[in-house]
Amino acid sequence: MFRFIPRRLFNTGLFLQQESSKLIKSSCPAGTVLNVNVKKSGKDPIALEDHEYPAWLWEVLDKEAQDRKLAQDPLKLRKKQIRKANRARIKQNNFLQQL
Incomplete structure (x- = not known):
C-alpha cells in the first residue's frame, strides 16, 4: 500500500531549541x-x-512538541492514526468475543 522511501531531512535542533521558551x-x-x-x-x-x-530529551514527554513534529511529516501522522484505529478495532473485537 505505502512504500517507504528513505530521505534525509535537515537538522532542526537549533531551531526547535530557540523556539521553546519553557x-x-x-x-x-x-x-x-x-x-x-x-x-x-x-x-x-x-x-x-x-x-x-541533548535538546530532544526535554521534548519527549511534551505532547505539544510531539504533535508539532508529527504535523511536519504527514506519513508518520497517518501511520500513527492507522495504528490507533487498529488497536481500537482489536479491543472492540476482543470485547465482543467475550459476550
Whole structure:
C-alpha cells in the first residue's frame, strides 16, 4: 500500500531549541547517583547538568512538541492514526468475543 522511501531531512535542533521558551528542570541535582543499574557488573549512572543532556530529551514527554513534529511529516501522522484505529478495532473485537 505505502512504500517507504528513505530521505534525509535537515537538522532542526537549533531551531526547535530557540523556539521553546519553557525551561524544564531536571528532577534531581547533578552528581546524584540514580540507582537504576540493571546489570550485575554495571555501574550506577550519575545525573548530569541539564545543559549536558541533548535538546530532544526535554521534548519527549511534551505532547505539544510531539504533535508539532508529527504535523511536519504527514506519513508518520497517518501511520500513527492507522495504528490507533487498529488497536481500537482489536479491543472492540476482543470485547465482543467475550459476550
